[in-house]
Amino acid sequence: MKIIVDAMGSDQRPTPDTQGAVDAANEYGIEITLVGDETRVRAALSRLSQVPPSVSVLHAAQEIEMREHPALAVKEKKDSSIVVGIEQLKRGNADAFVSMGNTGATLAASVLYLQRLKGVHRPALGALFPTPQGPSLLIDVGANTDCKPEWLEQFAIMGDAYMRATLGLEQPRVALLANGEEDTKGNQTVQAAHALLRERARATKLNFIGNVEGKDIAAHLADVIVADGFAGNIALKTAEGVSKMLNDLIRREIKRNPLTMAGGALAMPAFNKVKKILDYTEYGGAPLLGVNGVVIIGHGRSNAVAVKNAIRVAKRSVESNILEIIRRGVAPSA
């Protein structure tokens, strides 16, 4: 198996990307091609010990910054690490593409070059939402703002396939995100999608458990939470914002006097444990589902461990033949 890794993805590029790729090549015994500025990537590699021969470098002269307009950047930077990497995947020179870079650009390049899997209405972006009981996949978190009910139905199918493939869940609990748990809740699109999913659950193995509310996400009441990219993005970002706000506020208040500071120092192992439990780096990046290729996108602030885990998720997706599972799932006869 060969996985293309964007060497110019993370905020600290190319160091964590290169390190994570080398670690993955050693640990998983797979081939990796690092795409990016060859001089910088080779320099990063030269600082590492144990670079196996299965790690190669493919030069890409440009890089797409986080702040750039996704579609525009993809159009104008044909020699960027993202576009070059996705093109390699399209040509069949690799099995998966992994990037910690600009999410929108990776999405745009994937849709443009890889195109949709046969039968898929719209590709969707998943995001793993950390909870103490394990992660939930929120899908879509921004690829499609206005959705038809049939699209949401397919997001459910794709999310279900992904959680089976990468986390080994046997019967992922699939739910629709709504403004109440009752079946009658939701906007018109969600209500229509609810009916479609009930029907599909009767005909297939899909474990559709109905609606969940926003507060049920962190409570891990479902493994796959389906939303349009507008609502899904709002839920994900609101959660990030609240988490950061609470974290900052607790730190600030603890630092206010020596006694609480001493207490904070003593309690530090507990805080570190909480941090570890909710550590996104363990889950290894978010999938772009519904395009004709395995594409995993990680946080810009990823470290080498996060990069390695994203590569692991890509590997598992390839091994479990997720593209074929999705293709079958969305086929009209299914």
Place this chain on the structure above:
Amino acid sequence: MKIIVDAMGSDQRPTPDTQGAVDAANEYGIEITLVGDETRVRAALSRLSQVPPSVSVLHAAQEIEMREHPALAVKEKKDSSIVVGIEQLKRGNADAFVSMGNTGATLAASVLYLQRLKGVHRPALGALFPTPQGPSLLIDVGANTDCKPEWLEQFAIMGDAYMRATLGLEQPRVALLANGEEDTKGNQTVQAAHALLRERARATKLNFIGNVEGKDIAAHLADVIVADGFAGNIALKTAEGVSKMLNDLIRREIKRNPLTMAGGALAMPAFNKVKKILDYTEYGGAPLLGVNGVVIIGHGRSNAVAVKNAIRVAKRSVESNILEIIRRGVAPSA
């Protein structure tokens, strides 16, 4: 000024409701009518000292439980404290209605009996989102799931009026909730509302600052955050869920060993401060805006302080003539 207070609203009814009402009557020098089971309310009053003559009781034989279906309960329980209280407001026997009870039922009764203010497309439910820098009003959080752009525009106008009236903000920063801060983000409805609000900001004093993302809510980047009731509800509930999850998780991890427990005990003043900073009871309940009457709805788990503060907010809304401000704001000539 006379304010009707639902004595059978809170989870611990009628104690916090009655206590809060008496405290408000004493502190603000206003008349209060407690609506509810007369025997139980009088018993609760008899346990309080300093019940001023400005506090009266109006009997209502029924009460609507939190779990009841709102519209059905309002239809079937004509003698419930919510319906009787709202009817008093409609008849002009009071200036405002305050309840800690079933939000949906209070909304349904208000729309049914008070009806909409002239010019208002749809009443909306606001919720105060606590942040360290002060509260933001999220509107709508569940009254309307599928909205037209003009409705969102009016939610902005109503939210702006409310934050000026109750928090004394001179130029509340009004924003649309979207999946990105750029002007081009949002679903079709939000994009259309964006154009309407830009236009209105040119013509009036409305301080429309554009789009905010989910993560900007907790960062207090806006004072009024406008969304349809579907997305607004998801944002609010997701935040509640994450907050509870983090709180539970930190407690659990601190309790795991004696050292972190000692640390947690020492740091307790800091945690209490965080709790106080984010205490919803300080803000005094959420407004139902756009109906022909001042209606404030508080949390079921309110204590007497929260009830008193909800009454204070109702009083300020009446004093600032919020109904007239909204009426003028939504008038076609405005």
